[in-house]
Amino acid sequence: MVQSILSAVMKDETDPKLRCIVLTAEGNVFSGGHNLKHLAINDGRAVFEHFNVLMQKIIESPVPVIASVDGLAAAAGCQLVAQCDIAICTETSSFSTPGANFGVFCSTPGVALVRNVPRKLAAYMLFTGCPITAEVAQKHGLVSHVLKNHDELEREINRIIDTIKAKSRSVVELGKRFLYKQLDMELKMAYR
Known part of the structure; x- marks a missing residue:
């Protein structure tokens, strides 16, 4: 699945008609994260390397990526x-990093989590x-907006897509690079 999402994110990144990417799922699980049994049987490092490439490509994508x-x-799904x-x-x-429940610390999801929510909430989730609920996730910056149900969610996603499409792609791309540059600067300042 990681490879499938990675292929989709990278597929048309140079296509000027591409304006945003939406990641969604069918059913009541957005993503449960990595399959721990699969990681135990296979080389977990390779799986994590593919996932890290996906995380970097989301940052590097010239268009907004929307969840x-x-x-x-949960876990890598929360990441x-x-x-x-x-x-x-x-x-x-709901959003969780349940690795500690299974004897595995969610260190990789923790990196993205700490960049989005206050340290105390991240520590609570990771330890x-x-x-956490959708309401708590919004209050602390993990999600942008909370809707009542699936129908409202679809309408809001379509509204966001239409709004982004009405803007200049080059301006949105410049803005995205600016946001990540600012984040990098803030992280460097925080860890001096």
Whole structure:
């Protein structure tokens, strides 16, 4: 699945008609994260390397990447939401980094999480594995907006897409580069 998403994100990044990318899922799970059994059987490093490439490509994408969440986003799924430029979800969505519950610390998801939410909330999520609600996720900056249900979510995503499409792609691309440059500067200042 990671390879499939990566291919989709990279597929048309030079196409001037591409204006934004929306990541969504069917059903009540946006993403449960990595399959721990799969990681134990296969080379987990290779899986994480592919996922890290995906995270970097989301940053490097010239267009906004939007997470449309209607359900659970756990571990790497929560990281995916945190990495997107915009995240919209339903009231019934929840977000967690439950690795500690399974004897694995969610260090990689923790990086994206700490860039989006205050340290105390990140610590709570990472150390306890307990999920947070959509309301808490919005209050602390993990998601941009919370909608009542799936229908409202779809309407809002379409409204956002139409709004972005009405703007100059080059201006949006410049703005995206500016945002990430500012984030890099803030992180460097925070860790001096």
